[in-house]
Amino acid sequence: MSGLLRIIVQRLLLGLVTLFVVSIIIFVAVNALPGDFAREILGQGATEESVAAIQKQLGLDRDPLTRYLDWLSGAIRFDFGIPLSQAMFAGNFGSTAIVDVKTVVQQIEPRLYNTLFLAGLSAAIAIPLAVTLGVLTALYRNSAFDKIMNVSTLSAISSPEFFLAYILILFLAVLNPIFPSLSNINPDLSWGELVERSMLPALTLTLAVTAQMMRMTRAAIINLLASPYIEMARLKGLSPMRVIIKHALPNALAPIITVIALNLAFLITGVVVVETVFVYPGIGQLFVDSVKIRDIPVVQACCLLFAAVYILLNLTADILSIVSNPRLRHPK
Amino acid sequence: MSDQLLKIRGLKIEGRSDETWNPIINGVDLDLNKGEVIGLIGESGAGKSTIGLASMGFTRDGVRISEGSVVFDGVDLVTASAADKRALLGSRIAYVAQSAAASFNPAHKLIDQHTEGPTQHNVSSRSESQSDGIELYRRLRLPNPEEIGFRYPHQVSGGQLQRAMTAMAMACRPDLIIFDEPTTALDVTTQIEVLASIRDIVEQFDTAAIYITHDLAVVAQMADKIKVLLKGDEVEEADTRTMLSAPTQEYTKSLWAVRSFERPAKPAVISGSTPVVSVKNVTAAYGTVDVLHDVSFDIHEGRTVAVVGESGSGKSTTARCITGLLPPRIGHVEFDGQQLPLDYRKRDKMQLRQAQMIYQMADTALNPRKTIGETIGRPVEFYLGLKGREKRKKVGALLEEIELEPTQYYDRLPSELSGGQKQRIGIARALAAEPKFIICDEVTSALDQLVAEGILKLLAKLQDQLGLSYMFITHDLATVKAISDEVVVMKDGVVVEQGEKADMFQPPHHPYTDLLLSSVPEMDPDWLDNLLEARGVDNIGDAAVDKM
Numbered sequence: 001m002s003g004l005l006r007i008i009v010q011r012l013l014l015g016l017v018t019l020f021v022v023s024i025i026i027f028v029a030v031n032a033l034p035g036d037f038a039r040e041i042l043g044q045g046a047t048e049e050s051v052a053a054i055q056k057q058l059g060l061d062r063d064p065l066t067r068y069l070d071w072l073s074g075a076i077r078f079d080f081g082i083p084l085s086q087a088m089f090a091g092n093f094g095s096t097a098i099v100d101v102k103t104v105v106q107q108i109e110p111r112l113y114n115t116l117f118l119a120g121l122s123a124a125i126a127i128p129l130a131v132t133l134g135v136l137t138a139l140y141r142n143s144a145f146d147k148i149m150n151v152s153t154l155s156a157i158s159s160p161e162f163f164l165a166y167i168l169i170l171f172l173a174v175l176n177p178i179f180p181s182l183s184n185i186n187p188d189l190s191w192g193e194l195v196e197r198s199m200l201p202a203l204t205l206t207l208a209v210t211a212q213m214m215r216m217t218r219a220a221i222i223n224l225l226a227s228p229y230i231e232m233a234r235l236k237g238l239s240p241m242r243v244i245i246k247h248a249l250p251n252a253l254a255p256i257i258t259v260i261a262l263n264l265a266f267l268i269t270g271v272v273v274v275e276t277v278f279v280y281p282g283i284g285q286l287f288v289d290s291v292k293i294r295d296i297p298v299v300q301a302c303c304l305l306f307a308a309v310y311i312l313l314n315l316t317a318d319i320l321s322i323v324s325n326p327r328l329r330h331p332k
Numbered sequence: 333m334s335d336q337l338l339k340i341r342g343l344k345i346e347g348r349s350d351e352t353w354n355p356i357i358n359g360v361d362l363d364l365n366k367g368e369v370i371g372l373i374g375e376s377g378a379g380k381s382t383i384g385l386a387s388m389g390f391t392r393d394g395v396r397i398s399e400g401s402v403v404f405d406g407v408d409l410v411t412a413s414a415a416d417k418r419a420l421l422g423s424r425i426a427y428v429a430q431s432a433a434a435s436f437n438p439a440h441k442l443i444d445q446h447t448e449g450p451t452q453h454n455v456s457s458r459s460e461s462q463s464d465g466i467e468l469y470r471r472l473r474l475p476n477p478e479e480i481g482f483r484y485p486h487q488v489s490g491g492q493l494q495r496a497m498t499a500m501a502m503a504c505r506p507d508l509i510i511f512d513e514p515t516t517a518l519d520v521t522t523q524i525e526v527l528a529s530i531r532d533i534v535e536q537f538d539t540a541a542i543y544i545t546h547d548l549a550v551v552a553q554m555a556d557k558i559k560v561l562l563k564g565d566e567v568e569e570a571d572t573r574t575m576l577s578a579p580t581q582e583y584t585k586s587l588w589a590v591r592s593f594e595r596p597a598k599p600a601v602i603s604g605s606t607p608v609v610s611v612k613n614v615t616a617a618y619g620t621v622d623v624l625h626d627v628s629f630d631i632h633e634g635r636t637v638a639v640v641g642e643s644g645s646g647k648s649t650t651a652r653c654i655t656g657l658l659p660p661r662i663g664h665v666e667f668d669g670q671q672l673p674l675d676y677r678k679r680d681k682m683q684l685r686q687a688q689m690i691y692q693m694a695d696t697a698l699n700p701r702k703t704i705g706e707t708i709g710r711p712v713e714f715y716l717g718l719k720g721r722e723k724r725k726k727v728g729a730l731l732e733e734i735e736l737e738p739t740q741y742y743d744r745l746p747s748e749l750s751g752g753q754k755q756r757i758g759i760a761r762a763l764a765a766e767p768k769f770i771i772c773d774e775v776t777s778a779l780d781q782l783v784a785e786g787i788l789k790l791l792a793k794l795q796d797q798l799g800l801s802y803m804f805i806t807h808d809l810a811t812v813k814a815i816s817d818e819v820v821v822m823k824d825g826v827v828v829e830q831g832e833k834a835d836m837f838q839p840p841h842h843p844y845t846d847l848l849l850s851s852v853p854e855m856d857p858d859w860l861d862n863l864l865e866a867r868g869v870d871n872i873g874d875a876a877v878d879k880m
Contacts, residue, residue, distance in 0.1 A: 226393070228434040235390060236449045237421030246448075250439035326439055326484045 004328070008319055015311045022307040023075065027068045030299050036060065037084045037294040058084060071300065080104035080301040085293060104301045108283065112305070114185065115275075115282040118198055119267035122205040127260055130210045134217020134256075139244050141222060153211035165204045165277040172200060183280040201278045205271060209263040216259040220252035254321035261317030269306040337507055337540050338364040338387060343400035345382055345391065345564075356382055356395065357564040366507065367538040371555030371572070373545060373587075375780035376751070378561040380544045384510045387542060388425050389417045405507070423453040426501035428530075430513040432493035436485035443481030446500045455504045468499035471536070472529040491522035495529050502533060508540045515550060519642035519807060520851040527553055527853075528864060546780065548587065549853035552576055553860040560584050572857050586782065588855070593785050593814050595792045597834065601632045606669045608633050608769050608801045609654065609687070614663035616653050622661070623649050624825045631769065631818075634795060636802040638816035638833075640809065640848070646825035647805045651771045654803070655687060667769075685715045688762035692774035694754035698746040704731070704757055705742040711764040730760040733797075734790060752783035759790065763798075773805045788815050809852050813837065821845050 038054040039046055055061045059070075074081060086101045133153070137146045156164065173181035179199045189197070221244060224230055233247040234240075272284030283302060290298035322328050345357035357379045364370055372380045385391060387402055389409025402409040404425065409417055426449075429435035437445060443465055450461035462481075469477035472495040485493060494514055501509050514530065515523040531554060534541050543554045551558055551572075558575045560567040560583070568581045579585050607630035616624040624646045631637045639647045652658035654665050656676030665672050667686060673679050691697040698707060708727045712718050718726050728738035734756040746754055755775060762770050772791065776784035792815060794800060804816060812819060812833070820830040821844065829842040841849065850867075853859060 228429055228431060229437040231392070232427065232429055232435040233437070235385075235388060235421055235427040236452075237418040237423060238448070238452055239418065242452070247437050247439075251437070327486050330484050330487060 003331070004319075004322065007322060011315050011318060015315050018311055019304070019307060022311075023072060023304060024068070026300055026303040026307070027064075027071065030296055030303070031064060033291075033294060035294060037296065040294045071297075075301075075304060078105060080108075081297045083107055083290070083298050084295045104297050107298065108286065108301060108305070110187070111281060111283040111286045114280065115268055115271070115284065117194065118201055118205070118271065118275075118280065118282060119264065121195065121198055121202040122209070122267050123264055125202060126206040126209050126263070127213065129206065130213035131217050131256065133210070134214045135221065135244055135249065137214065137218045138221035138225075138248070139240055141218070146218075149214070153214055156207040157209075157211035161204060161208055161273045162277050164207050165200070165274055168200050168203055168207075169277075172203075181278070183278040185281065198280070201271075201274045201280050204274050204277075205267055208274075209266065213256070213259050213263055217252070217256050220255045221248045224248045224251055250324070253324040257320045257324065258314075258317045261313040265310045265313045268309050335365040336363065337366045337368075337405060338362065339401075339403045340383075340387060341401050341403075343383065343386060343402065344398045345379070345386060346396055346398045348394040348396075353396070353398070355564060357386070359400065360561070360564075360566050362387070362559065364508070364540050364542065367540055368557070369534065369541045369543055369555045371543045371545065371551035371558040372561060373548060373551050373558060374561035374567075375546060375587075375782065377563060379564040380546075380561055381512050383561070384512050384542055384544045385427075387508075388421060388427060388510060390421070419453070422449040422506075423455060423504040424506050425508045425510070426504070426506040428494075428497050428501050428509060428511045428514050431517050432497040432514075433485065433490055433517075435497065436493060438485055441482055441484055442488065442496050442500075446481060446496070446503055449500065449503045453504055461503060465499060465503065468502055468533075469496065471533060472496075472499055473525070474499075489522075491518050491526055494518065494526050498526075498530055498533065502537065502539075505537060506539065508542070509534070511541055511543045511554075513545055516545065516547070520809070520853075521642060521847060523550075523853070524851050524860070524863070527860060530554070531860070547853065548576075549855050549859070552855055552857045553853060560587070576855055576857065593788065595815060598635060598817050600832075601635065605632065607631055607666075608668060609803070610666040610669075611650065611654065612663050612666060614650070614653050614660040614665070616649060616658055616660045618649075618658075622825065624653065624660070626663070627653075627822075627825070627827055628663075629820050629827065629830055631801050631803055633768070633801055634799045635817040636795065636804050636815055637818045637820060638804045638806060638812040639820045639822060640806060640812055641822035642807060642848075644824070645822040647807075647822055648773060649825070650822070651689070651773055651803065651805060654771065655689060681715065685765045686767050687769045687771065688765050688767040689771045689773065690755070690758045690762050690775050693778055694751065694758045695746075695778075697758055698754060700746050703743050703745055704749075707746075707757060708760050708764050711761060715765045726764070730763055733763065733794065734760045736760075750783075751779055752786060755779060755783075755787055756790065759787075759794070763794070767800070769801045769803070771803045771805065774807070775804075776811055777806065777808060784811070785814075791815065809849060821848070 036055070037058065038051045038060070042050055042054070052061070059067065062070075071081075081104055082101060083104055133149055137149050140146050169181045172178050180197055181200065183197045183201055185194055185197050225248065230243060230247055233243045238246075268283075270284075271282060272288050274280070275282040275284045276288075283305075286298065287302040289295075290302065340360065340362040343357055343360045343362075344355065346353040347356045348354075360379075360383060362370070362383070372383060374380050382391075382395065386397060387404075387409075389402055389404075389412060391397060397410050400410065404420065407416065407420065409420070436442065443462055446465040447458050447461040450456045450464075451458050455461070456464065465481055466477050469480060474480050474492055474495055480488065480492065480496070488496065498509075498514070511530065515526050518526060527550065533539075541554075543551060545551050555572050557569060557571045559569040560575075560579075560581070562583055567583050568575075568579065570579075575584070576588075579588060609631040611627055611629050614624055614627045615622055627646070627650055629637065639650060641647050649658060653660045656665075656672065656674060656679055659674035664674060667683065672683055676684065702710075705724070705727055708730055709723050712723050712726045712730075716726065724742075727742065731738040731741055736753065736756060741749075741753075746757070749757065758775070775791075776787050779787065788811065791802065795802065802815075804811070806812060816833050818831065819833055819836040821828050821836075821842065823844050828844050829836070836845065837849070839846070850863065856862075
């Protein structure tokens with residue numbers, strides 16, 4: 001087990017290095033965005049003086065390296081500063097408004113919680129569904145059932161998400177009013193209400209991610225069916241279902257886990273379209289809004305968060321894949 | 333007639349390739365009584381395994397039974413429903429595969445795989461079959477029978493796995509077991525142990541068996557009667573003693589005769605002459621673990637040195653040290669009296685050219701996308717600098733040397749060749765560099781005996797013509813006898829004995845050499861009995877090796 005622990009620590013350190021490199025890329029990319037916050041907020045009539053004044057007030061006139069180091073040292077302490085939008089209001093309305101200023105972290109936190117809730121709900125539906133369908137399509141491979149499942153999940157993944165969302169709204173909110181079409185959620189709602197209101201976006205996301213996980217499960221299992229130990233299991237007179245679940249699936253876990261991790265990362269970082277359609281207050285919307293007004297601290301913090309999610313989920317997938325291999329779990 | 337267990341009539345099996353169905357088995361009959369053991373023998377492609385599986389009513393993907401019947405105890409398995417067949421498989425008919433390492437599921441403990449059959453077939457409860465499993469492990473003389481089942485397959489050695497698989501086949505006390513080459517992947521000393529265990533337990537439970545193998549000497553120990561197969565047809569069938577002493581068919585006689593090839597002894601080495609290759613006190617390690625310890629031997633011009641030993645003895649590692657793929661930790665290698673750089677990357681073209689290799693698996697050693705002309709042409713261009721027409725001419729000459737018609741084979745891909753032809757291409761590629769010395773790493777062990785004999789004869793002819801020196805790595809003592817001039821016996825990375833072949837095959841031997849020699853099955857049906865009597869059941873196989 002100490003070997004496994006060493007691998008985990010190694011990967012974690014490597015993840016930190018990756019995150020550092022990503023932080024540089026994020027900073028350079030965000031600063032390369034055309035336009036800046038001052039011009040965006042002042043509009044067409046901005047004079048050079050007023051732009052310069054605001055830039056000076058926000059510290060945007062300093063050289064990039066100083067700003068990067070400043071940002072990085074804050075990020076290490078989970079202090080991403082104050083959103084530019086908040087700072088502006090503070091400046092305009094005097095000291096009384098400062099009480100209401102929210103830091104970047106405070107702004108992101110509830111949104112992140114909402115996004116994680118939606119991702120968790122979608123994953124709770126999609127992963128069992130995809131793995132079950134993958135096992136069934138592998139069991140009845142090349143049958144009509146297999147072909148129908150493949151075609152329908154592929155159609156779902158090929159359709160734009162907003163289209164899937166509107167179809168679901170049409171059938172599950174308008175024609176049969178089962179779920180609300182707007183996911184208007186807030187912290188005061190009960191757990192049940194949260195689930196109900198988030199159901200339509202969760203179903204949309206389920207449709208978007210099931211195909212990949214299902215097809216990987218199917219392919220990983222079928223890949224093993226020619227191996228001698230599967231033949232042995234069949235020659236022991238075991239039922240086809242038992243052969244697949246007991247003998248093929250445990251050996252097919254590594255690729256399945258990897259695909260699940262990638263899809264989980266997508267569920268957390270890539271859901272802005274679905275959030276917009278259902279007016280779901282998630283992190284994707286905050287991110288897009290911030291890009292629009294060049295609210296750089298928020299954009300950078302979101303990017304770094306997304307990168308961390310990817311790295312952490314892939315790391316988890318790697319470790320789970322290793323753990324799923326009996327040769328590594330039980331060394332000689 | 334009530335004794336009849338299995339009756340196969342007019343069995344025809346077809347295999348799918350390129351959208352058409354081609355015959356694999358052309359109408360074979362087989363009868364087996366309760367408690368009887370039949371040996372199926374033949375070369376690869378004879379259809380032994382296909383018949384073995386078909387006698388369970390099973391065919392692999394892309395293979396189908398087109399005609400005939402397989403009647404097991406009154407049930408025709410060809411027409412029986414899948415559910416009916418499943419009820420029989422594992423419970424009344426069981427299977428022991430060639431590679432136990434690949435046929436045990438790596439994700440589950442041995443005992444869990446053992447108890448799966450009995451519990452799924454409702455033969456016994458889990459705890460009953462578990463204690464029965466431990467009892468079977470004991471009877472099969474597995475070490476630590478109480479505990480070994482709770483390990484995962486990768487934690488157990490090959491010979492032990494093969495016995496655990498036999499135990500698993502026995503779990504439901506079947507009437508019939510199909511043994512599909514169960515000892516082919518094992519070392520000779522391990523093989524004996526598995527053979528003795530299998531034979532004992534089959535006798536104890538009066539189980540009928542189909543024993544599939546290409547090794548005549550093995551089948552002679554195991555079977556009551558033998559059926560010889562060739563390309564999907566039965567050649568002949570007779571009881572074991574008759575078949576061994578008086579085969580009627582030409583093909584059977586030719587199989588029996590293979591083991592007689594032996595090249596004449598060469599004159600002794602002139603003392604004081606410089607050896608072509610000299611391995612000097614080589615100690616080498618993988619990581620921090622030493623796997624070779626102070627290995628030294630010489631190979632003289634025009635001579636063949638066989639390096640013999642079981643898996644893990646360090647034969648191939650020695651080859652890696654000579655070629656510079658694994659630089660030795662201590663010691664060095666000399667070529668024509670000159671010390672070679674330890675690492676192949678530091679050797680010049682001339683030094684690289686002088687030592688070539690031929691590999692065990694010709695299949696994987698040839699690039700499947702390159703034609704034969706390209707494969708052999710590459711070293712011709714690289715080492716000899718020939719291009720265009722000259723290169724083509726040289727490749728043609730090499731193909732003639734390995735007895736393949738140049739115009740026919742130049743543009744073929746490896747997939748269009750047989751196993752023996754592929755190995756010949758491997759030889760031609762080694763010859764293309766015009767080396768003085770070739771390492772042959774188990775070059776015949778993946779081939780059928782007749783084909784292997786052809787390769788050995790070719791290598792001998794080339795040696796006479798070109799004055800080549802060979803280092804011949806093998807675990808097969810029959811091959812050693814056939815081709816070598818000198819023998820180096822290795823065990824656990826140490827040379828335990830070396831000398832002229834004639835001396836090696838004459839007593840007195842080093843005890844390990846003796847064990848190796850006496851473990852090679854002979855074509856005498858009483859060989860195993862005599863050996864067990866002479867050595868005692870507890871003094872064979874791993875146990876005997878460990879005592880050294």
